[in-house]
Amino acid sequence: MAHKNFKNIDKVVFGRGSFSNMAGILAEKRQDNDGFFLFVVDNYFKGKELFKRIPAEANDIVKLVDVDPHEPTTEQIDSLRDEVLQSKGLPAGVIGIGGGSIMDIAKAVSLMFTNEGSSTLYQGLNLVKKPGIYHLGVPTISGTGAEVSMTAVLTGPEKKLGLKCDWTVFNQVILDPELIATVPTDKWLYTGMDTYIHCIESENGILNNAYSHAYAEQALKLCRDIYLGDAAGQTPENDDKLMVASMMGGLSLTYSEVGICHALSYGLSKILHEKHCYANCLAFQHLEDYYGEGVKEFKQMLQQHKVTMPQGLSKSWSADTITAMAHVAYNLPHMWHHAIGIDWKEKITVDTISNLYRRF
Numbered sequence: 282m283a284h285k286n287f288k289n290i291d292k293v294v295f296g297r298g299s300f301s302n303m304a305g306i307l308a309e310k311r312q313d314n315d316g317f318f319l320f321v322v323d324n325y326f327k328g329k330e331l332f333k334r335i336p337a338e339a340n341d342i343v344k345l346v347d348v349d350p351h352e353p354t355t356e357q358i359d360s361l362r363d364e365v366l367q368s369k370g371l372p373a374g375v376i377g378i379g380g381g382s383i384m385d386i387a388k389a390v391s392l393m394f395t396n397e398g399s400s401t402l403y404q405g406l407n408l409v410k411k412p413g414i415y416h417l418g419v420p421t422i423s424g425t426g427a428e429v430s431m432t433a434v435l436t437g438p439e440k441k442l443g444l445k446c447d448w449t450v451f452n453q454v455i456l457d458p459e460l461i462a463t464v465p466t467d468k469w470l471y472t473g474m475d476t477y478i479h480c481i482e483s484e485n486g487i488l489n490n491a492y493s494h495a496y497a498e499q500a501l502k503l504c505r506d507i508y509l510g511d512a513a514g515q516t517p518e519n520d521d522k523l524m525v526a527s528m529m530g531g532l533s534l535t536y537s538e539v540g541i542c543h544a545l546s547y548g549l550s551k552i553l554h555e556k557h558c559y560a561n562c563l564a565f566q567h568l569e570d571y572y573g574e575g576v577k578e579f580k581q582m583l584q585q586h587k588v589t590m591p592q593g594l595s596k597s598w599s600a601d602t603i604t605a606m607a608h609v610a611y612n613l614p615h616m617w618h619h620a621i622g623i624d625w626k627e628k629i630t631v632d633t634i635s636n637l638y639r640r641f
Contacts, residue, residue, distance in 0.1 A: 287535055288447040290429060295456040295524070297517075300419065304336035306453060307374070310415050315370035317341050321361075321387050323348060323379030323421065331421070331460065335378065342369065348382040351554055355400040355437040358386065362393040374415035374452075380472070381425030381557065384418050388433035388449050391416035400435060404442040409449070417453040421460045423523045424472030424558060426479055426531025428454045434557070441551040441609065456528070458520040469515055470508070470588050471558040473523055474579065476530035477504045478561050481575035482540035483533040486619035493537035500529035508582040540620030541571055544613045545637060548606030566590055567640040571620070595641045607634040 294302055307318060317340040324347040326332045337343050342365060365372065371394060377387025392413035393400050403409050420428045427433075431450050432443035443449075464472070480497035483489060489497075503526035506512075507519045546560035555563065566583075569576040583590065595603065611617075611634055617625040 285536055287431060288450050289532075290451050290454055292453045293456060293528075294454075297457060297459050297521075299455050300331075300334065300457040300460060303376075303417075303419070303455060306417070306455075307336065307376070310373050311338075313373040314414065315372065317369055317372055318374050318376060319344065319365055319372040319390070320376045320378065321346055321383055321390070323383050326378070326421075331378070340369075342372070346379075346383065346386060348380065348386075349556075351436075352441075352550055352557060353382050353386045353389065353433075353435050355404070355435050358389045358393055358400045358435060361386070361390050366394070372414060374417060376417045376419065378419045378421065380420065380422035381427040381475075384420060384425070384427035384451075385433040385435065385443075387416050387418060388413075388427075388451065389435055389444050392433070392444055392446075392448060400444065401437045401439070403444045404435060404437055404440060406445045409444060409446045412448045415452050417455070418451040419455045419457070419460070420524070420527070422464055422468065422472050423461050423520075423527040424475040424530075426476065426527055426534065428456070429528045429531035430535060436551060440612070441547050456524050458517065458524050461520050461524065462515070462517070464515075466515065466586060467588050468558075470582070470586050471556075471562050473504065473507065473526075474562050474565070474582070475558040476500060476523070476527045477508075477575075477579065477582075478542050478565055479530040479534045479539060480504070481572050482542060482620065483530075483537040485572055485575070486538060486540050487622055488537045488619045490537065493533045493535075496529040496533035496536075500526040500533060503529070505578075509578075509585060513585060538615055538619035540616055541637075542568055544610040544616040544620075545606075545634070547613060548609040548634075548638070551609045552602060552606045562590055563594070563641060567637070593641075595639045598638070603635050603638045604631065606638055607631045610634050 320343040324345045375387045375391045377383045394414050395411045418428045432445040434443040480501045483497050503522045542565045545564040549555040549560035
């Protein structure tokens with residue numbers, strides 16, 4: 282296997298109430314560049330208690346972003362970068378407060394402050410030319426692993442693909458389990474299942490190794506405790522576990538890879554604009570022939586928490602829609618290579634993938 286020399290987060294603070302550490306963490310960075318911070322905050326928190334606790338000073342910019350129903354786009358990142366540069370200059374740093382989409386926006390815009398042109402130029406592996414500015418992530422939903430990953434996934438005019446390089450990784454994350462306590466049950470399950478699916482796919486492929494396995498094994502154990510254990514459900518103890526599982530799942534896939542489910546979910550997100558975690562759940566339930574035990578356990582978790590996934594969706598999709606999704610999924614060779622093997626092109630075609638979508 283190719284040996285990955287990947288960069289981890291520089292600093293992590295974990296624990297209930299750790300959000301209150303932010304002002305002190307930011308203090309040493311406040312004089313950098315033009316001396317102000319850009320806070321990118323999920324619009325969900327407008328007027329809520331967390332919003333009032335953000336340690337923004339008079340010169341800072343606090344930008345509320347509505348991430349429903351669409352995921353981050355290249356146009357959105359470029360516009361945000363241009364607006365801030367023209368109005369105030371170069372921030373000392375970017376702070377993302379929210380779910381996976383907000384994490385990706387914060388990571389992407391931090392890079393685009395120092396790299397010229399559109400973010401579409403940098404969708405892919407190691408295409409970013411210069412390090413971005415300081416960026417800090419505060420996840421308020423756990424599961425995507427965006428807080429630890431070296432990818433900021435963006436949907437562009439041509440493709441859905443991440444800005445992926447060492448400089449994408451956060452300089453600092455604050456993991457405060459108190460912040461995920463108000464997540465609705467369905468979203469709590471969809472995002473947690475992203476962690477679960479990360480680990481199942483990381484484990485079931487040719488790039489799995491002792492390093493990625495160690496993280497996946499522990500994250501899966503935590504997921505089983507949270508969703509199927511004797512004390513299953515949204516409890517403070519399980520919120521602590523889910524925040525750690527999310528990070529470990531992200532580290533597992535970083536040193537291995539995701540697989541078929543994620544490839545299919547990218548097609549759903551790019552063409553039908555489905556949210557990533559929900560799209561993963563839509564896809565995973567139909568992949569028992571690839572991830573047998575994992576899919577069975579996933580269905581038990583859905584049943585335990587009385588969450589039902591829609592069936593028969595493909596009946597309303599045109600042949601052109603299915604083909605378009607299949608092309609998006611096919612053009613993710615690293616995922617198919619991991620899941621199917623080095624000869625994946627002999628086994629997987631656009632038609633094969635189209636037939637997978639017809640199961641939905």
